[in-house]
Amino acid sequence: MLRSARSLSGLQSSARTGGGDSSVAPIAWGGAAVMLAILVMLVTAVWASYSQAVEESRARAAFIARTLERSVTRTLEAVELALVGLGETLRDETAAATALHRPLLQARMVDTLRFAPHIRQVVAVQGGFVVLDSRGAAPGAGPETSSPASPNPAILATPAKLDIATLDLSARASGTGLSLGLRIGARVSGRFLPLEGAAAPVGPRSVLAVSVPVTGQGADLAVVAALNPGYFTGLFADAGVGANGSVSLLRFDGLPLIGPGGTSLPDGLGTSAGDDVVVEETGPAPSAGKVTAFNLSTRYPVAVVVSLSHGDTLAHWLDANRMVLLVLVGVTLVVLAAIALLFREALRRVGLQRQVRLLFRAVEQASAVVVITDAERRMEYVNPEFTRLFGYAPAEALGKNPNILGADLTPRGTHEDLWQTLEQQPAWRGEFMNRGRDGTVRVMAATISRVQDDDGRTTHYIGVMDDITPRKSMEADRDRLIAALSRSNTEMARLTEVMSHHFQEPVRRLATFGARLRTSAASLAKDEESRMALAFIESESRRLRNLVSDVQLYLAADLTRATPGEALADPGPVVQGVIKDLGAVLASQGAKIEVGALPAVPLDAARLRQMMTVLLKNALDHARPGVPPRIRVSGEACGGLTRYRIEDNGIGVPVAYRERVFRLFEKLKAAGAGTGIGLSIARRIVEGRGGRIWIEDGPDGGTAIVFELPVEATP
Numbered sequence: 001m002l003r004s005a006r007s008l009s010g011l012q013s014s015a016r017t018g019g020g021d022s023s024v025a026p027i028a029w030g031g032a033a034v035m036l037a038i039l040v041m042l043v044t045a046v047w048a049s050y051s052q053a054v055e056e057s058r059a060r061a062a063f064i065a066r067t068l069e070r071s072v073t074r075t076l077e078a079v080e081l082a083l084v085g086l087g088e089t090l091r092d093e094t095a096a097a098t099a100l101h102r103p104l105l106q107a108r109m110v111d112t113l114r115f116a117p118h119i120r121q122v123v124a125v126q127g128g129f130v131v132l133d134s135r136g137a138a139p140g141a142g143p144e145t146s147s148p149a150s151p152n153p154a155i156l157a158t159p160a161k162l163d164i165a166t167l168d169l170s171a172r173a174s175g176t177g178l179s180l181g182l183r184i185g186a187r188v189s190g191r192f193l194p195l196e197g198a199a200a201p202v203g204p205r206s207v208l209a210v211s212v213p214v215t216g217q218g219a220d221l222a223v224v225a226a227l228n229p230g231y232f233t234g235l236f237a238d239a240g241v242g243a244n245g246s247v248s249l250l251r252f253d254g255l256p257l258i259g260p261g262g263t264s265l266p267d268g269l270g271t272s273a274g275d276d277v278v279v280e281e282t283g284p285a286p287s288a289g290k291v292t293a294f295n296l297s298t299r300y301p302v303a304v305v306v307s308l309s310h311g312d313t314l315a316h317w318l319d320a321n322r323m324v325l326l327v328l329v330g331v332t333l334v335v336l337a338a339i340a341l342l343f344r345e346a347l348r349r350v351g352l353q354r355q356v357r358l359l360f361r362a363v364e365q366a367s368a369v370v371v372i373t374d375a376e377r378r379m380e381y382v383n384p385e386f387t388r389l390f391g392y393a394p395a396e397a398l399g400k401n402p403n404i405l406g407a408d409l410t411p412r413g414t415h416e417d418l419w420q421t422l423e424q425q426p427a428w429r430g431e432f433m434n435r436g437r438d439g440t441v442r443v444m445a446a447t448i449s450r451v452q453d454d455d456g457r458t459t460h461y462i463g464v465m466d467d468i469t470p471r472k473s474m475e476a477d478r479d480r481l482i483a484a485l486s487r488s489n490t491e492m493a494r495l496t497e498v499m500s501h502h503f504q505e506p507v508r509r510l511a512t513f514g515a516r517l518r519t520s521a522a523s524l525a526k527d528e529e530s531r532m533a534l535a536f537i538e539s540e541s542r543r544l545r546n547l548v549s550d551v552q553l554y555l556a557a558d559l560t561r562a563t564p565g566e567a568l569a570d571p572g573p574v575v576q577g578v579i580k581d582l583g584a585v586l587a588s589q590g591a592k593i594e595v596g597a598l599p600a601v602p603l604d605a606a607r608l609r610q611m612m613t614v615l616l617k618n619a620l621d622h623a624r625p626g627v628p629p630r631i632r633v634s635g636e637a638c639g640g641l642t643r644y645r646i647e648d649n650g651i652g653v654p655v656a657y658r659e660r661v662f663r664l665f666e667k668l669k670a671a672g673a674g675t676g677i678g679l680s681i682a683r684r685i686v687e688g689r690g691g692r693i694w695i696e697d698g699p700d701g702g703t704a705i706v707f708e709l710p711v712e713a714t715p
Contacts, residue, residue, distance in 0.1 A: 185209030
């Protein structure tokens with residue numbers, strides 16, 4: 001109990017200070033920070049792994065470039081040695097100046113091609129003219145002739161001229177000091193070396209021209225070879241640069257020899273043997289970039305260019321780390337889901353705490369008394385209104401039974417009903433008599449509810465009580481006034497009834513003896529003043545008799561009623577009976593009454609007769625002078641109501657008087673017929689049945705009195 005009280009006290013303090021969210025926010029932010037740190041560490045590790053793969057890609061590009069450069073250099077070395085050997089043989093044979101050695105030279109060239117699959121053709125050139133060809137005799141036809149450009153006419157036989165300009169071999173310096181003089185030409189289309197004046201070859205084949213000068217001769221003598229680019233292409237294809245990678249062979253001037261063009265040597269690359277550099281290019285996305293490695297030949301003026309795509313690197317890295325990435329994605333999703341759930345739970349808790357604060361403040365500031373007890377009915381919480389109303393401070397009330405408020409003042413049966421009800425229902429409503437600390441007794445309207453846990457066990461009771469002492473006092477005063485007024489009305493009605501009854505007999509006797517006096521006193525017939533006195537006595541006695549009769553009708557108007565829900569099914573005979581009773585008056589005035597279809601009316605026959613008598617006599621009394629009265633009675637049933645309408649062609653009722661004529665003793669004409677009670681009787685009958693009555697304009701300026709009654713009327 002004390003722990004519960006402390007928790008409620010803590011909640012009260014938290015609600016007053018507004019610090020309900022302070023314990024939730026650090027936990028939420030701390031948990032989110034830890035999870036985000038884990039996620040950042042995982043992402044960092046993955047990025048480091050990918051960065052390492054990119055670094056390995058850079059190193060791999062440089063390694064491939066160095067390896068291919070060595071292979072290219074060794075191949076060119078072999079070509080250079082072969083061409084140098086042919087050149088020395090050619091120089092010696094040329095010095096012998098005999099044409100008999102031509103077959104031997106060609107055989108030597110053929111042997112060179114046999115052991116060098118990367119060489120497609122070898123020719124000897126002097127002064128630009130082909131003097132010897134590995135394919136056979138020198139091109140041309142006709143007898144051997146001496147050429148001014150050839151110092152040794154014994155070797156020449158109508159030679160053709162090699163297209164030196166296309167091969168780009170003239171004035172080409174060797175690459176480095178280690179070279180024996182190999183010149184690197186251009187890559188040209190065709191299967192063999194092109195000749196001047198020959199048609200341009202058609203087809204996918206091409207050759208790479210290289211040459212070695214033959215020294216020791218006075219003329220310009222060189223050995224030219226046509227290398228097969230396919231050999232280098234196959235060599236490069238085995239380098240494993242990936243689907244989007246490439247390998248190229250460039251001359252120092254940027255001329256592409258093997259592989260795709262469009263690449264130039266970077267400015268930072270030197271011209272010394274073995275120089276290399278790695279350049280990284282970035283595209284629109286990291287995977288669209290590439291890394292390019294340049295490596296110079298150690299002996300020749302060529303460079304190997306290797307380009308590796310980051311997309312290939314990424315694909316290889318993804319393939320190698322698929323399981324790790326799947327685990328990382330799973331962990332990331334779990335972390336994000338955990339963060340989302342954590343914040344959702346934090347927001348939910350913050351929302352609940354705000355609701356609790358709002359609820360607590362509402363209870364604290366409520367004008368009703370709120371008491372919370374434990375299952376043993378000991379108070380754990382009381383709001384400030386409890387202290388204000390009963391005078392007990394919270395410290396004095398907590399831990400005690402609510403019986404300290406004077407349980408002996410409330411009937412014992414109330415307490416028994418309270419606990420019996422709470423055993424079967426969640427709440428009980430009733431009234432208590434409570435005594436404050438100062439002895440003041442108050443009447444409290446209470447609602448007691450039970451609070452249950454998830455297992456259905458009652459853990460607390462909550463009582464909400466309102467002070468209804470002033471209301472109870474007013475209700476008692478009202479009941480006393482109603483009782484006194486009822487007695488007064490009953491006595492007044494009895495007095496009026498008795499007076500009306502006792503007035504009837506004197507009025508009757510006054511009228512009777514006045515008539516007898518007129519009959520017996522024949523001598524008064526000539527006395528005008530006596531006749532007027534007798535006529536006045538008779539008129540006033542009749543008027544007084546009618547007045548007493550109407551008063552009796554008014555008092556009895558709402559006494560006899562139809563059974564609720566029961567209606568007079570056929571009101572026609574009742575209306576015709578009233579018309580028959582008024583037959584003499586109708587005949588004297590020449591009046592006509594038209595009766596239409598009349599629906600059932602929720603009145604008994606006596607009350608309907610009174611209604612129709614009052615309304616028809618009212619129409620006859622207010623007829624237009626000199627105009628025979630015309631009266632129409634009609635009715636209709638609409639929307640659960642029965643509506644009757646009595647129309648006449650009389651003098652009408654001005655709008656300003658249409659409400660006043662329903663008051664007692666109100667008459668449209670002061671000297672007119674009637675007592676001024678008739679319409680009051682009609683209203684009393686109608687309103688006694690829950691209906692209403694009013695006046696409208698009738699035909700020809702007359703009056704229409706309308707009344708409606710609910711069919712399902714209340715008694």
